[in-house]
Amino acid sequence: MLSQQIITLIDKELKKYPADQRQSAVMAALRFVQDEKGWIAPDDMSDIAEYLGMPQMAVFEVATFYHMYNLKPMGQYTLTVCTNLSCQLCGSGDTLEHLHKRLGIGLGEVTANGKYGIREGECMGACVDAPMFSINNKQLCGRLTNEKIDQILAELDKQ
């Protein structure tokens, strides 16, 4: 079941598109589910399909095509590390290594307490702030150093 909050958000999104183009809101709908639950389960996809009046397979296609959707639980805080060229040149390898040391997990893994997950991202379009990671696809943290990463983690630990 989609929560009332998600339905309200989807309805707002639907207003952007012609009335007979409800499918246009599918990307946003998947994003809202992920924002609420942390990941998107097959049941959520069925619910979205039903609500938007589109085939379940078409929702699945979208969810699997775009990289930023979590199709399995990725922790309360998903840290997506960009490793593309500008970030690589500026030390994204060290970023990953430091996260690995601090959290004890590698790419695609989640800490045992379910608090953190690490994903590898593609270019975030913020290359002048390399190296960087995003938190839950919402907040970009750039020009990372080990000290800065420690500060960010300390802040998140408190929440």
Add this chain to the structure above:
Amino acid sequence: MSAQIILATAADGLAKLDNYVKAGGYQALRKVLTEKMSADAIIAEVKASGLRGRGGAGFPTGLKWSFMPKNYDGVKYLVCNSDEGEPGTCKDRDILRYNPHVLIEGMAIAAYTMSVKAGYNYIHGEIFEAYEVMEAACEEARKAGYLGKNILGFDFEFDLHNHMGYGAYVCGEETALLESIEGKKGQPRFKPPFPASFGLYGKPTTINNTETFASIPYIICEGGQKFAELGVPNSGGIKLFSISGHVNNPGNFELPMGTPFKKLLELAGGVRNGHKLKAVIPGGSSMPVLPAEIMMDVNLDYDSLQKAGSYLGSGAVIVMDETTCMVKALERLSYFYFEESCGQCTPCREGTGWLYRIIHRIEHGEGKPEDLDLLLSLCDNIAGRTVCALGDAAAWPVQGMLKHFRKEFEYHIEHKRCLV
């Protein structure tokens, strides 16, 4: 207007409508409406400006606008491509978050010119902050009568909505982007038909890059000629350049077309830690790399870079110093294209995987001498053989690297380790 036409910082506060208006904003839109400028007159002005698509392809904007059907009764769409995912490129992000109204104004003028009532701005999924700023800016513009019905009291209607991507490089290709707005996988469409006849929801559609639209208000206010004269022949105007990688002060700079690369490097504080410059990718990761000795003499405009063997692309300049292993750099880029191929065309889907696997094995000491020719033959079998340009984008970096740094690849294969 100041020398800075588009680029702003948070300190300028232009994301707030009041500040934008105080700085002279929305005067261009007011001008076209008050003077009832004809579509032909606006298009002529844009053509005179020499403005070419700032997303990377460099197609003349005025010409593109003239492709839209006139005297057409049905629905037409205007789409802004803010899906900025070409590695190295991050100029549109600063327009979206620091100067959103210049984009809204540029799109409104374009909509007026092409008689379009609805527009979408497709924003790269990774920059949520920019999406929020754009949502707020559109809402503010709507309330103040710059968007919606009867704009500024005239018989002109245009509304703009933001659509967020969610991590697919290929959606920067215009027809993949349209598929994505329609709620589908972002797989490019075969062209023709071109979007001007069959675009979003099958309706005539014009798609331009964020920076392209953002250049329009200046062109209308100051005249196309004046914009053209800021640049050099065949590369009119100013351009945003994102410089990243091994420089002391990475950032976005707004510079006249034809500015020497040397000047941009200087503005970015030079090569980091006093290192020596090795190579530069001058226009986003898809463009062929150029060695330092060529770059230091090159000017940043369409013709100069093409003569030097690369392209201006999106204006994203990735700087690599002497410590860079070119095999490792190319391995990462090839992985990117392999990962981002939409899988529709066999040469790209299979070919990008082959490119990555071969470069990966060279990087990891398992390369064979014949691999380099195999890479080039693969490139020939990908580029130009696919529905969209992602295939070419995957091939060009490989060809560029092997043209200028083949020795480094040979060393890797022979000695199973890095030259640097």
